Amino acid sequence: MKLPVLIDKTVSNPIEQQASGGCSSGSCGSSQQAVNQLPADIQARVADHPCFSEQAHHFFARMHVAVAPACNIQCNYCNRKYDCSNESRPGVVSEVLSPDQAIQKVKAVAASIPQMTVLGIAGPGDPLANPERTFETFRRLSRETPDIKLCVSTNGLNLPDCVEELSQHNIEHVTITINCLDPEIGARIYPWIFWNHKRVRGVEAARILIEQQQKGLEMLVARGILVKVNSVMIPGINDQHLLEVSRVVKEKGAFLHNVMPIIAEPEHGTYFGLTGQREPTHQELQSLQDACAGDMNMMRHCRQCRADAVGLLGEDRGEEFTLEKIAAMDIDYDAAMEKRQQIQAQLLEQLHRQQAGGEVSLPDATLCSSEAQSRPVLMAVASKGGGLVNQHFGHATEFLIYEASPQGVRFVGHRSVDKPYCENSSSCGDGDSVLQTILSKLKDCEMLLCSKVGYEPWSALEDAGIQPDGSHALEPIEDAIQAVYQEMADKDLLSSESETQQQSA
Amino acid sequence: MAYEIVDSCVSCTACAMVCPNDAISEQDMQFVIDSTLCTECAGDFDDPQCASICPVEGAIVDELGYELNPLGSLTGIIPLSAA
Numbered sequence: 133m134k135l136p137v138l139i140d141k142t143v144s145n146p147i148e149q150q151a152s153g154g155c156s157s158g159s160c161g162s163s164q165q166a167v168n169q170l171p172a173d174i175q176a177r178v179a180d181h182p183c184f185s186e187q188a189h190h191f192f193a194r195m196h197v198a199v200a201p202a203c204n205i206q207c208n209y210c211n212r213k214y215d216c217s218n219e220s221r222p223g224v225v226s227e228v229l230s231p232d233q234a235i236q237k238v239k240a241v242a243a244s245i246p247q248m249t250v251l252g253i254a255g256p257g258d259p260l261a262n263p264e265r266t267f268e269t270f271r272r273l274s275r276e277t278p279d280i281k282l283c284v285s286t287n288g289l290n291l292p293d294c295v296e297e298l299s300q301h302n303i304e305h306v307t308i309t310i311n312c313l314d315p316e317i318g319a320r321i322y323p324w325i326f327w328n329h330k331r332v333r334g335v336e337a338a339r340i341l342i343e344q345q346q347k348g349l350e351m352l353v354a355r356g357i358l359v360k361v362n363s364v365m366i367p368g369i370n371d372q373h374l375l376e377v378s379r380v381v382k383e384k385g386a387f388l389h390n391v392m393p394i395i396a397e398p399e400h401g402t403y404f405g406l407t408g409q410r411e412p413t414h415q416e417l418q419s420l421q422d423a424c425a426g427d428m429n430m431m432r433h434c435r436q437c438r439a440d441a442v443g444l445l446g447e448d449r450g451e452e453f454t455l456e457k458i459a460a461m462d463i464d465y466d467a468a469m470e471k472r473q474q475i476q477a478q479l480l481e482q483l484h485r486q487q488a489g490g491e492v493s494l495p496d497a498t499l500c501s502s503e504a505q506s507r508p509v510l511m512a513v514a515s516k517g518g519g520l521v522n523q524h525f526g527h528a529t530e531f532l533i534y535e536a537s538p539q540g541v542r543f544v545g546h547r548s549v550d551k552p553y554c555e556n557s558s559s560c561g562d563g564d565s566v567l568q569t570i571l572s573k574l575k576d577c578e579m580l581l582c583s584k585v586g587y588e589p590w591s592a593l594e595d596a597g598i599q600p601d602g603s604h605a606l607e608p609i610e611d612a613i614q615a616v617y618q619e620m621a622d623k624d625l626l627s628s629e630s631e632t633q634q635q636s637a
Numbered sequence: 638m639a640y641e642i643v644d645s646c647v648s649c650t651a652c653a654m655v656c657p658n659d660a661i662s663e664q665d666m667q668f669v670i671d672s673t674l675c676t677e678c679a680g681d682f683d684d685p686q687c688a689s690i691c692p693v694e695g696a697i698v699d700e701l702g703y704e705l706n707p708l709g710s711l712t713g714i715i716p717l718s719a720a
């Protein structure tokens with residue numbers, strides 16, 4: 133029996149996916165439909181994009197520059213001392229660059245990291261509330277670095293006025309953050325907007341913002357520009373409502389709806405942080421994401437990363453590109469572009485090979501026969517990139533979470549920890565609390581796949597009901613997970629309900 | 638007749654973008670209003686534009702030091718002393 137890997141392959145190769153026939157459940161069938169409904173050119177664009185495709189994220193990278201510090205609205209989950217919370221985590225400050233500096237930085241990064249293929253404008257503020265700075269940057273990049281795709285995200289208030297100009301640049305896609313369609317709900321999320329030379333508050337403000345967002349969405353779709361919609365899930369305020377948002381924005385032509393959890397910590401000084409707004413649990417987030425975006429299963433790897441982070445999955449090479457350092461660099465972009473092209477072609481080939489090879493034959497039909505009873509299992513993976521199980525448990529600052537089930541392997545998200553278990557070679561396990569944090573982040577996972585794990589954390593993980601496994605080191609993640617799921621099936625660990633219960637205890 | 642920007646400003650540039658008289662600029666990492674150019678928007682708009690977009694409570698004050706956006710008026714976060 134062949135199991136489909138329900139990751140980006142579904143996007144890149146829907147025909148093969150259908151032909152595999154390994155998937156019998158209703159939800160799985162509808163996901164194929166949803167994917168097939170995407171026009172072929174969008175499927176192709178999405179499959180290689182580091183922000184949309186988890187697999188592509190292992191090969192290609194995006195970068196952000198902050199050139200647009202002003203904003204024209206207030207969100208209750210944002211403290212304007214920091215970056216725009218719609219795009220990165222709260223409490224982060226990116227250095228604001230002039231358009232000139234931004235272009236120099238983009239060239240410097242592109243020349244030294246050929247994997248960098250996508251540039252976004254993010255950081256503090258709303259790019260379209262600063263149209264001059266944003267569009268100057270875009271204009272020059274379209275001309276000077278034509279091999280870099282551009283993207284932009286916005287709260288939507290100014291979007292309708294900017295659509296014309298956006299359609300003239302090398303814009304890959306536009307992200308609109310839409311948290312609601314109902315102004316009453318909006319009034320609990322947005323205290324004010326700046327509109328027609330006045331500060332407008334309350335339900336009226338939310339009504340205008342929602343209207344502009346929807347209008348902007350429709351205008352972009354009409355021009356054939358890809359639109360992604362982000363929503364921030366705020367339990368008790370818009371969590372139920374987001375199902376409706378999802379339906380409407382997809383109907384209007386957004387190709388992807390991505391739900392992010394609200395981050396509301398008092399130390400960030402946001403309204404929600406200080407008034408004790410609850411964050412969603414992993415489970416709540418996951419089930420809403422499944423309901424809204426589950427059919428596409430993209431973006432789950434989104435780390436709400438630092439807006440000015442530079443590099444591949446989980447790495448930040450920002451230090452190498454400070455203003456001082458880039459000012460000293462002399463870049464021959466034409467030469468760089470040639471080199472980039474070669475390396476990108478190689479990477480693309482590698483990625484496509486991996487995407488095509490996503491189907492794994494299982495040794496026997498155990499899964500098929502036990503399909504009805506086999507329960508899904510969550511597994512955590514430590515990976516440095518390249519789509520492989522290749523990181524030491526002690527070095528991981530984030531874990532990729534996958535769900536294995538008779539329907540296949542599905543990427544569900546990532547969980548990050550502030551500190552790795554080993555800070556440096558001499559201080560492994562110094563802080564027991566570090567280990568405790570990791571354990572609590574992974575508590576719903578039953579397996580942990582990594583390249584190696586030390587003796588002490590091994591027992592702690594086991595005691596917490598998370599079985600560490602280093603035997604699949606350097607294997608592709610999906611293959612390793614399928615193999616482990618099969619092993620669990622062979623050991624008859626998948627049928628008993630009690631196993632599930634024990635996990636949540 | 639002129640307004641003033643104080644230390645709590647986070648340098649978001651929003652006020653400078655909307656000022657009808659180009660009275661606001663960044664000087665030594667700090668946003669300042671040129672008191673010879675600022676008209677408090679009289680004749681241009683009903684509301685002073687800088688104070689209508691500024692996200693930081695207390696960042697813009699009038700000649701008497703009165704805050705155009707007092708504590709709690711923008712974020713809804715009520716200061717402890719008043720709670």
Ligand code: SF4
Nearest residue numbers: 203207210216217218
């Ligand atoms: S749009 Fe972004 S910068 Fe503006 S208030 Fe909302 S989260 Fe903050």
Ligand code: SF4
Nearest residue numbers: 656675677678685687
């Ligand atoms: S009050 Fe009006 S004129 Fe004066 S600085 Fe503010 S925006 Fe400019």
Ligand code: SF4
Nearest residue numbers: 646647649650652691
């Ligand atoms: S709008 Fe307020 S915070 Fe922003 S630069 Fe002007 S005074 Fe400073």
